[in-house]
Amino acid sequence: MHMDSDISPPLPALVSFAGIQKTFAAPEGDGTLVAVEGVDLTLEEGHILTILGPSGCGKSTLLNMLAGIYKPTRGTVTYRGAQVSGLNLRTGYMTQNDHLLPWRRILANVRAPYEIAGMPRRSATAKAMELIDLVGLTGFENAYPTQVSGGMRKRASLARLLAYNPETLLLDEPFVALDAQLRLAMQAELRSLARRLGKTVLFVTHDVDEAAALGDKCAVFTARPGRIRQVVDIDLPADRDLMTLRQNPDYGRIAAKLWDLVTRESREGRISHET
Amino acid sequence: MKRSLYFYRLVFGVGLLLLWQVASGWLVSPVYISSPVAVAGRLSELIASGELFRHARITAFEAIAGFLLGSGVAIVVGLVLGRARRLAEVLDPFIMGFYSLPKIALAPLFVMWFGIDMSMKIIFTAAVVFLVVFLNTYSGVRSVSPEQQTVFRLMGATERQVVRMVIIPAALTWVFVGLRLSAPYALVGAIVGEIIAGNRGLGYLVARTTAQFDTAGAFAAIVAIVTLGVLLNMGIKALERSLMPWRQMEDAREVAI
Numbered sequence: 353m354h355m356d357s358d359i360s361p362p363l364p365a366l367v368s369f370a371g372i373q374k375t376f377a378a379p380e381g382d383g384t385l386v387a388v389e390g391v392d393l394t395l396e397e398g399h400i401l402t403i404l405g406p407s408g409c410g411k412s413t414l415l416n417m418l419a420g421i422y423k424p425t426r427g428t429v430t431y432r433g434a435q436v437s438g439l440n441l442r443t444g445y446m447t448q449n450d451h452l453l454p455w456r457r458i459l460a461n462v463r464a465p466y467e468i469a470g471m472p473r474r475s476a477t478a479k480a481m482e483l484i485d486l487v488g489l490t491g492f493e494n495a496y497p498t499q500v501s502g503g504m505r506k507r508a509s510l511a512r513l514l515a516y517n518p519e520t521l522l523l524d525e526p527f528v529a530l531d532a533q534l535r536l537a538m539q540a541e542l543r544s545l546a547r548r549l550g551k552t553v554l555f556v557t558h559d560v561d562e563a564a565a566l567g568d569k570c571a572v573f574t575a576r577p578g579r580i581r582q583v584v585d586i587d588l589p590a591d592r593d594l595m596t597l598r599q600n601p602d603y604g605r606i607a608a609k610l611w612d613l614v615t616r617e618s619r620e621g622r623i624s625h626e627t
Numbered sequence: 628m629k630r631s632l633y634f635y636r637l638v639f640g641v642g643l644l645l646l647w648q649v650a651s652g653w654l655v656s657p658v659y660i661s662s663p664v665a666v667a668g669r670l671s672e673l674i675a676s677g678e679l680f681r682h683a684r685i686t687a688f689e690a691i692a693g694f695l696l697g698s699g700v701a702i703v704v705g706l707v708l709g710r711a712r713r714l715a716e717v718l719d720p721f722i723m724g725f726y727s728l729p730k731i732a733l734a735p736l737f738v739m740w741f742g743i744d745m746s747m748k749i750i751f752t753a754a755v756v757f758l759v760v761f762l763n764t765y766s767g768v769r770s771v772s773p774e775q776q777t778v779f780r781l782m783g784a785t786e787r788q789v790v791r792m793v794i795i796p797a798a799l800t801w802v803f804v805g806l807r808l809s810a811p812y813a814l815v816g817a818i819v820g821e822i823i824a825g826n827r828g829l830g831y832l833v834a835r836t837t838a839q840f841d842t843a844g845a846f847a848a849i850v851a852i853v854t855l856g857v858l859l860n861m862g863i864k865a866l867e868r869s870l871m872p873w874r875q876m877e878d879a880r881e882v883a884i
Contacts, residue, residue, distance in 0.1 A: 421777060441783050451778045455796045455873045464792065465782045496873045516782045 364433075365394035366552050367418060367520065371427035374413050386577035387413045391427070393571055393580060397519075400546060400553040402563035404610060405573025411556040413578070415522040418554065419443045431520075444518030446526045450509040452497040458508050459484065459493035465516030483511040487541070503534040510542070520552040527562070539566055540594040547590065560614055564607040565594050572613045581613055661842040669843035670850060679832075683851050686817050686829040689745055690859065693752020694813035700753070701760035702802055706795070709768025726762065730755045730816070734823050743824035752816030759809035760802065767801025768794055800874065803867045810859045818852065829855070 372391040375384040387410035395401045403411045416422060417429050420440040429436040431443075452461045462483055466476035484493050487507040497505050506526065513521060523542075527535045543566055546553050557563050563570045564586060572581045586606055588597070597603045644663045651662035661669075673679035708715045734751060741747035771794050779789050821830025829852050836844030867874070 419777075419781060439777075439780055441781060443781060445778050445781055447774070449772075449774065451772075451775050453775075453793065453796065455799075455871065464779075467792070468779070468782050468784045468788055498873065518781070 364396075365430075366397040366432055367393075367395040367554070368430040369393040369414065369417075369427065370430070372414070372417070372424045372429065373426040374410065374417065374422075375425045388573075388578040390579050393583065395552060395554065397552050398550050399568040400543065400555060400566055402567030402570045403554060403556045403573065404560065404563040404570055404614065405558065405578060406575050406614075407558055409573045409575050410578035411573055412524050415445070415524055415554055415556060418520075419445060419522055442519045443522050444513045444516060444520070445522045445524070446509055446513050447524040448526065448528050450497070450505040452505055452508055452512070454497050457494050457496055458489060458500070458504075461497065461508055462493075462511045462515055465512060468516070480511075480515060483514055484508075486514070486545075487511045503530055503538065506530065506538060510538075510545075514545070514549070518551075520554070521546065523553060523555045525557055526555075528557075528559075535562075536594060542566070543592075543594060560610045561607060564603060564610055565592075565597055570610060572610060584609060584613070658840060658842060661846050665843040666846040666850065669841070670847040673844070673847055679847070679851055682827060682829045682832045682848070683855060685745070685827045686814075686821065686852070687855055689748040689817040689820070689828065690752055690813045690855070693749040693816055694756050694810065694859075696749065697753030697756030697813070698760040698806055698809065701757045701805070702764050705761045705764025705802075706768055706790075706798065709765045709798070710790070710794075715765070722758075722762075726758050730758075731819055734819055737820070738824045748817050748820035748825070748828070751820045752813050755812045755816040756809040759812060760805035763801045763805025763808070764798055767798035767804075770801070771797040799871060803863070803871070806863050807860070807867075810863055811856055814852065814856050814859065 369391050373389050374387045376387055378385045391414065393401075393414075403414065405411050417424050418431065418436060418440060420436045420438050420443075423429075423437070431440055452458075453464070456464070459477065459480055463476045463480040466479060467473075471479070481490075481493065484490055487510055489504060489507050489511065492500055492504060497508065500508075509526075527538050530538060539562060542553075545551070553566075555563075555566055557566075567586045568590070569586055570584045572584065573579065574581050584606070588600070588602055588606065592600075647660070648663050651657045651660055651665075657665065670679070708718065730751075733754065737747055737751045737754075741750055775797075776789050776793055779793055784792065817828065818830035818833075821828035822834045825831045829848050832848040833845050833852075836842075836848060
């Protein structure tokens, strides 16, 4: 089912944002706050899109609208040809917070989606154990989330996400609390898992290197109200090795370009503050 | 570390009793404060005659029955109102009004409504316990992270599954805070009920012995009440430990840091 993006003809977009604006009631007073504005963006099935921008630029808003948690104020979000209305159960969420249930052991946490689907306990346990093995948590299945490290909780959270097997993964700065090495390991694992399982991924980050290393393309956002400054195609091999990517000159070029886009923004930001 | 702590506690307790013994008859008349030796004597008399246990059984029954009734209703109402946001907003000022009322003020009315037998004390205790457990359950349900619920809805969980898998266990921690806080109130309810109207129970024993200037007897009854309170608390802690094993792990982790 999965085709290599380098040689396949252009696929119809799985996800499309068209003319999206989202405003919220301002926390104080009765004004409104524009989170994102004029966003047009498409993503093909099986690709990884990184969404890069400063904190608070409304990146997460896009994920929430794709998950159907709320609707855009203006514009339409389309998923597989149909407008998103109500929760989009084909998507799965993972955020900075792992959202594991602290009263369940790792195994029972990973098993939760199978329980929801009504799978018999024995086969649910067997499948959960496979996923625990896949994310390298074997031996910790009987620990409570509070007993394992932050990185292990991330892995458990990822295993649970894979257990309910959504087509599209919405990842909102999932690795932000991890140290650099662990983060790299998780990024590599995520990319290889997503490729192997043919997942479509929207990955929100404010880390330029992460955006360049993980994505097939990267949408660079401006500060609030968030607009797309540019969508950059990341022409690195689909089966790139994240561990050695830093030595790749193409990677350096792409990261430099993203850095330029991001800092240009803050340079302009500073100028506009001063004037 | 732990051993020296117990040692100092023992020293403090023994010191307090010595001070009491010395002060009795020397600084204050024993009519008012009795003395540890006299209290111990009276306590063993009351135990030997079976009178203490007869009263203690009644008080314990009232307190536990009232506690179960009050907290059971409170947990259900707390879960329901925690989900029904609108209704909770409507009821909020009434709940807070009832909360700020010292429930003891209701005791005479309860006597009028339910008479002076055990059912009155049980219902009164339940009313006292209800609010504390209700408010904790309610805030527990309200504090369940909406994100957490959304994550489960995106997994395809129905409302019932969200309630069963996420909300109830998450609220459980708060329910137990409410239970632990309200356990002493359960005893207050039962004892006040007995003091106001009754001819049985430890509250009645305190009232009767005091009226007869049997100060040692009153203190003996108070010792029994304290014991009952401690036992009640230990029971709740044991229940908490068996129902929420993950909490223990968290505690252990905190200690390890």
